[in-house]
Amino acid sequence: MSMDVASGPGTLRPPAPASAAGATLDLEWVRAQFPALQQDVQGHRLVYLDSAATAQRPRQVMSAIVDFYESDNANVHRGLHELARRATERYEAARTTVASFLGAAEAAEVVFVRGTTEAVNLVAASWGGANLRPGDEIVVTVLEHHSNLVPWQLVAQRTGAVLRSVDIDDDGRLRLEELDAMLAGGRVRLVAVGHISNALGTVNPVRSIVERAHAAGALVFVDGAQGAAHAQVDVAALGCDFYAFSGHKLGGPMGIGALWGRRSLLEAMPPWQGGGEMIARVELQRSTYAELPHKFEAGTPNVADAVGLAAAIDFLRALPPGAAAAHEAALMAYALECLPAVPGLRIIGPRTIEGRVAVFSLELEGVHPHDLATILDSRGVAIRAGHHCAQLLMRRLGVPATARASCYIYTTTDEIDRLAEGLELARKMFA
Amino acid sequence: MTAERDGAPDRPDGSDRPAPVLAELYQELILEHYKRPRNKGELEDADVEMHLMNTSCGDEVRLQLRLEGGVIRDARHMGNGCSISQASVSMMSDLLKGKTIPESIELAQRFTDMMHGDPVAAREKRMGALRALAGVSQYPVRVKCALLGWDALLQALKKIGGEEEEEHGTGGSEGRDR
Numbered sequence: 286m287s288m289d290v291a292s293g294p295g296t297l298r299p300p301a302p303a304s305a306a307g308a309t310l311d312l313e314w315v316r317a318q319f320p321a322l323q324q325d326v327q328g329h330r331l332v333y334l335d336s337a338a339t340a341q342r343p344r345q346v347m348s349a350i351v352d353f354y355e356s357d358n359a360n361v362h363r364g365l366h367e368l369a370r371r372a373t374e375r376y377e378a379a380r381t382t383v384a385s386f387l388g389a390a391e392a393a394e395v396v397f398v399r400g401t402t403e404a405v406n407l408v409a410a411s412w413g414g415a416n417l418r419p420g421d422e423i424v425v426t427v428l429e430h431h432s433n434l435v436p437w438q439l440v441a442q443r444t445g446a447v448l449r450s451v452d453i454d455d456d457g458r459l460r461l462e463e464l465d466a467m468l469a470g471g472r473v474r475l476v477a478v479g480h481i482s483n484a485l486g487t488v489n490p491v492r493s494i495v496e497r498a499h500a501a502g503a504l505v506f507v508d509g510a511q512g513a514a515h516a517q518v519d520v521a522a523l524g525c526d527f528y529a530f531s532g533h534k535l536g537g538p539m540g541i542g543a544l545w546g547r548r549s550l551l552e553a554m555p556p557w558q559g560g561g562e563m564i565a566r567v568e569l570q571r572s573t574y575a576e577l578p579h580k581f582e583a584g585t586p587n588v589a590d591a592v593g594l595a596a597a598i599d600f601l602r603a604l605p606p607g608a609a610a611a612h613e614a615a616l617m618a619y620a621l622e623c624l625p626a627v628p629g630l631r632i633i634g635p636r637t638i639e640g641r642v643a644v645f646s647l648e649l650e651g652v653h654p655h656d657l658a659t660i661l662d663s664r665g666v667a668i669r670a671g672h673h674c675a676q677l678l679m680r681r682l683g684v685p686a687t688a689r690a691s692c693y694i695y696t697t698t699d700e701i702d703r704l705a706e707g708l709e710l711a712r713k714m715f716a
Numbered sequence: 717m718t719a720e721r722d723g724a725p726d727r728p729d730g731s732d733r734p735a736p737v738l739a740e741l742y743q744e745l746i747l748e749h750y751k752r753p754r755n756k757g758e759l760e761d762a763d764v765e766m767h768l769m770n771t772s773c774g775d776e777v778r779l780q781l782r783l784e785g786g787v788i789r790d791a792r793h794m795g796n797g798c799s800i801s802q803a804s805v806s807m808m809s810d811l812l813k814g815k816t817i818p819e820s821i822e823l824a825q826r827f828t829d830m831m832h833g834d835p836v837a838a839r840e841k842r843m844g845a846l847r848a849l850a851g852v853s854q855y856p857v858r859v860k861c862a863l864l865g866w867d868a869l870l871q872a873l874k875k876i877g878g879e880e881e882e883e884h885g886t887g888g889s890e891g892r893d894r
Binding site for chain 1: 736738741742747750751772773774775776796797798799800855858861
């Protein structure tokens with residue numbers, strides 16, 4: 286879903302299907318592809334609004350995984366038999382799919398990892414361990430998920446580097462003047478920033494951050510856990526140096542994700558984990574390492590889930606161009622208009638559709654987020670309540686927790702209505 | 717598993733378990749304690765204090781106790797959290813006053829039993845207002861909310877016990893018969 290598609294914030298319903306437009310989502314068809322959505326919970330049709338935690342998977346993803354195990358299962362690389370050849374081919378084809386999905390120059394710049402968290406740990410340990418010196422600075426933001434914070438803390442503690450954090454304004458948008466001031470100090474080596482905030486749905490101005498950071502000689506690592514699910518990612522256009530995402534946030538399997546890095550950077554980085562697959566020649570005291578990307582993929586990789594991830598990407602790319610983005614823009618416009626109509630409800634974060642995605646942090650006066658989640662669950666509405674792995678942000682906002690409703694391509698305006706009804710019920714119960 | 721106890725088919729997703737009734741969870745008494753918590757505030761002369769946080773959800777409670785001769789004379793709490801955690805600690809603070817340490821530990825044990833679905837505990841008179849929380853046992857993810865204040869209590873009492881043991885080790889014999 287791309288944010289740069291303009292949409293009238295006044296429209297409450299997604300545009301009626303019109304073949305001429307070419308950018309409409311056949312929502313009924315989309316929903317039919319997601320088996321998990323076809324169920325009742327607590328006697329109500331499931332309304333799944335926890336996609337920022339993990340999205341549901343289309344059946345095409347499950348089929349691809351089953352098909353791999355049933356037909357082509359073998360360990361990859363070096364195998365001289367037919368199945369090993371096919372497994373390797375599918376694994377590397379998945380890498381090519383991911384590379385083109387990210388706009389990467391070449392597939393060798395894509396390293397398969399377990400997910401975004403592992404990618405951050407890889408770069409922090411390998412690049413950070415080799416390059417950070419005492420007094421060097423790493424800049425994060427108050428919006429970061431713990432996974433784009435704690436790995437940097439660990440490497441800072443090890444190397445004597447210092448972590449600094451960019452604050453947000455009252456609308457949940459980054460205060461870039463703070464970043465500028467930090468960069469002006471001349472000690473910043475890397476800026477680690479989320480493409481999209483998992484807690485507030487804010488889309489961060491990555492391109493502008495990259496320009497500022499590069500001008501000051503700092504690299505930029507982008508946590509794309511939410512970005513890859515909601516935005517059209519193009520690492521070349523963003524200009525960043527690293528981009529990481531998790532497959533399960535965009536409909537792929539859990540346990541697979543990818544790190545993209547510039548070839549020159551990845552080549553200069555030391556291996557992260559040792560083992561099979563990542564070596565060239567091995568001797569007792571030292572070894573030489575495999576070419577990219579295998580240098581960073583020790584051990585048997587998660588082949589089946591890489592195949593599943595490629596299937597998820599193929600699924601998204603088969604949708605009419607721009608349709609997902611238009612759908613999300615319409616959903617946002619609808620939610621931003623109808624949710625605040627619930628008395629006592631506050632949306633924390635951007636209140637206009639510009640620069641945000643359909644992930645909403647909510648606060649309902651007098652009702653704790655956990656109670657809200659339980660009450661909504663009793664109506665079959667699944668949301669998440671808590672700190673969303675963003676304790677820095679919760680502290681900054683002065684709230685212990687929020688209730689978060691997060692949408693994806695299968696979310697409907699009727700489901701937003703069901704959310705609003707549940708909020709109304711909670712309000713009355715606690716009135 | 718709850719499903720087995722209810723005699724319902726043991727489905728891993730629990731989907732055949734009868735849906736718990738929301739009204740049983742959010743009883744009037746719970747909402748009342750949530751909106752007007754008893755003994756909320758600070759003690760100036762607390763003998764022991766325990767601050768606990770549920771790191772997975774951010775609920776927190778700071779419990780203070782004042783004791784006289786092994787009997788809890790006053791209990792106060794601060795913190796924030798959901799209706800279940802706040803009502804539970806509010807009700808607890810009322811019930812603790814006048815109880816000895818062993819009695820308090822026993823009460824905490826029975827409350828824990830009730831949270832784990834013990835129907836007998838849920839009928840015991842000494843549980844007082846706490847019986848309104850019996851429905852929480854139907855919501856496994858919320859049980860930890862209800863237990864937060866009680867965990868603070870047990871740790872606070874342990875702290876007192878520890879201090880007493882230290883006193884026993886270094887000092888006279890007056891504490892021995894307690």
